[in-house]
Amino acid sequence: AVLGCQIGVEMSYIPGQPVTAVVQRVEIHKLRPGENLILGFSIGGGIDQDPSQNPFSEDKTDKGIYVTRVSEGGPAEIAGLQIGDKIMQVNGWDVTMVTHDQARNRLTKRSEEEVRLLVTRQSLQKAVQQSMLS
């Protein structure tokens, strides 16, 4: 469920430089098929990955975690996650400067049934910029 827009100050992808990003809070309730809790999306990226191959990022040196696929009808889609979103936080933990495996582990903790993400997307940024200009 979308709980509203929030402007937050996040750690940036340029080390040492804080940046302002428009983020959206997405709360996903995990689906529990059998013994696995499923969120229903895929991630790409990480500080140990090659950022130039990221098709979603505007800045090709951005080593953040991006949503690469959202399962149709899955919990992530229902909660409003979109393909191309960049995930900034998972349940309060920062994931802008983590390895791919660390990000995945944060998302797949067995004990957690809900995962609260802070995501940002270019359409959000543009919408806020336009509303600030007008």
Added chain:
Amino acid sequence: MFSRNHRPLEDGSCSALEMEFKRGRFRLSLFSDPPEDTELQRKLDHEIRMREGACKLLAACSQREQTLEATKSLLVCNSRILSYMGELQRRKEAQVLGKTGRRPSGGGLLAERSPCRGRVCISELRIPLMWKDTEYFKNKGDLHRWAVFLLLQLGEDIQDTEMILVDRTLTDISFQNHLLFTEAGPDFKLRLELYGACLEEEGALAGAPKRLATKLSSSLGRSSGRRVRASLESAGGSASSPVLLPTPAVSGPRYHLLAHTTLTLAAVQDGFRTHDLTLASHEEHPAWLPLYGSVCCRLVAQPLCMTQPTASGSLRVQQAGERQDWARVHGVLKGTNLFCYRQPEDTDTGKEPLFTIAINKDTRVQAGELDQTTGRPFTLSISNQYGEDKVTHTLQTESRGDLQSWMEALWQLFFDMSQWKQCCDEIMKIETPAPRKPPQALAKQRSLYHEMAIEPLDDIAAVTDILAQREGVRLETTPPWLAMFADQPALPRPCSPASVAPARTHPLPWGRPRTFSLDAVPPDHPSEAPRLVAPLPPHRSPRSRSLCRKGSPRTWLQSPV
């Protein structure tokens, strides 16, 4: 003893050969031998002597390691003898056919052109193993061991690798041999055979003193005791008639053919590649080894046209540009270049050539009969296209004969390049083998299992990620197995990927998807379909090993959550 169940020749022909041996008839030749035949005969005699020596050694040695080595030498000698005999037979037949009339060699320079020979070198051979969990966890105590080696044959040249002892602590069988085959054509077939012998407890008993062994065998159960006693009796038997090809008197470990494959020019690459193995034995077989089904190696080829000069002589070259005068040079055609030196001696002194003309498969060569400048006959022109520009060099030879020789050499080079294909793009390096290190120093092999970090969580995704990362897989379209995470609740069992992925062309044993070179950086093939990754059974995860991630990131992995 050896058993080669893939060859059609069995005991029937062998006994005929024995008779030939005894009569000494194989040395007689009814026709006068050309020099190659005497060379082959000499090699055959040498192998026969080696074989007699190996039989004697086998009868004499008592240690198991020596027995294994001697049995291996015997098997290699036998293979070589059979191969040389076959070759001699073929040559004699060809001689007979040749004398009854040769085909008329057609007119023209392009008739009956044969490609140049080359050197083929195979090295860094590695065969991954796939042990079942029962081997690791439940099989405490007795360690099954195997002795394995590879036999490689190209034409009539047979070479073998060292023998390696394998047990369940090894994840791969790595051979440190560099095997060089000279005299290979571009249509070569390099046959690779893996032989293995299982070292059972009977081997240990055969080494024990006879009285103790008899006591032990009689105290065993009836059927196993009978088996052991039979093997001991045959070990003690006399080494009768070493001339017989299969020597029933020689006991000890039996080598069985475990797997084979054939490599051709298509497999040649200046890098490490994986090829499929055809497994020749199944689980019930006594010497069965759990092979993963692939062999990795570095197979390179050096055609002679690339390493040796194919033509040389005096030429006059028209200088490019405004000045139309002709310079006299000494031209040497070697590999994909025509080097033009100032003096003929410069080739030896290592001086740089005046200039170099590239000759590759896109080069156009024309004998300049058409636009002859007056007083300058016998010219040929060589044109290369560099992007937009076309660069033409005009060369003048001394005489018509010289012109024809140069054209012939160039045509032969073009033919060789078309036959040897990728080997003529650049010279592939053949390394001379370094001094052999002791096997213990090579324990740190690059292997799939050493580079996996598997968390205590039963995380199938972690395993497949690591595999995908090693391969640099770009999962731009959804691989079929991702569907399992999204839609189906259960963790995948090892056999289910075969059912989920319908679009596969080769049916593999045990329903495994195809894996590629586990250690190499794959070549950049953006046009190929995305590859599947081999999921390992989930209960392998408790074996966490040290993490070893190295190198700059070349992948952009995607994981489902």
